């Protein structure tokens with residue numbers, strides 16, 4: 001039986017993809033396999049009838065990447081390049097993910113794929129380098145730019161906010177950066193849906209924006225998390241959520257004020273409309289209380 005290769009095991013998206021594909025997937029953990037080298041990839045995959053490769057790995061620690069740009073570059077540019085090369089040699093689809101952080105976010109409008117990227121931080125620079133390397137190799141590739149990814153168990157904004165809200169009465173959350181919180185399970189479902197419906201002879205290689213629908217600020221996201229958590233019987237101590245500006249919460253890496261992405265191209269090309277971001281919070285909370 002043809003298998004889909006997932007590179008990445010414990011990550012938010014990798015876990016969601018594995019859940020979605022079940023026994024149709026073969027999983028390779030980044031800690032066990034160094035896929036920045038095409039020879040390693042060939043060796044690992046030589047006996048598998050692979051129908052597609054999905055790269056769910058990345059160096060995602062945005063602040064740490066400021067001081068570890070070489071390590072981030074290896075993960076975010078060299079690994080996707082090697083995987084894309086292997087996929088091209090085998091003439092199979094290669095799916096890769098990128099980020100809203102390739103944009104500087106100075107405009108007020110949702111970013112379209114046609115907009116010129118201008119990353120503000122090292123993570124964004126390395127992810128943009130990865131996009132360019134995959135596109136330069138060509139073949140059958142899809143790069144999905146997504147934003148603010150979370151799941152029920154990862155190290156992410158939702159889980160951090162829930163932890164703080166159980167410990168503290170007052171929280172301050174940035175209210176002048178806007179984007180689409182994206183539930184990893186929804187992103188995985190959409191990916192597999194797209195993959196299953198690809199046409200062999202009309203492959204639409206390219207970059208597509210793929211996030212949950214609607215937009216909010218980090219502050220709006222936090223308020224929704226607390227509302228849904230309480231609805232699910234989770235006890236929280238927090239009784240004040242103060243909106244603050246990003247300048248009041250300095251971080252090593254600069255982040256775009258506008259992370260909103262226009263996902264109409266993915267809808268037009270693949271007939272995919274992602275659920276509203278609030279549905280993602282609701283579903284994720286359902287998993288947390290299980």
Ligand SMILES: NC(=O)c1ccc[n+]([C@@H]2O[C@H](COP(=O)([O-])OP(=O)(O)OC[C@H]3O[C@@H](n4cnc5c(N)ncnc54)[C@H](OP(=O)(O)O)[C@@H]3O)[C@@H](O)[C@H]2O)c1
Nearest residue numbers: 008009010011012013029030057058060075097099148149
């Ligand atoms: N998280 C977000 O908010 C966000 C936002 C926009 C775009 N994205 C993109 O979405 C994709 C999935 O992200 P995610 O949230 O699932 O990330 P994640 O939970 O941080 O998982 C990333 C996985 O990448 C692997 N990894 C970590 N460091 C690595 C390194 N130095 N070299 C090779 N592999 C390494 C690990 O895989 P193993 O488990 O196999 O060790 C890790 O579990 C990535 O392409 C990311 O850039 C994420």
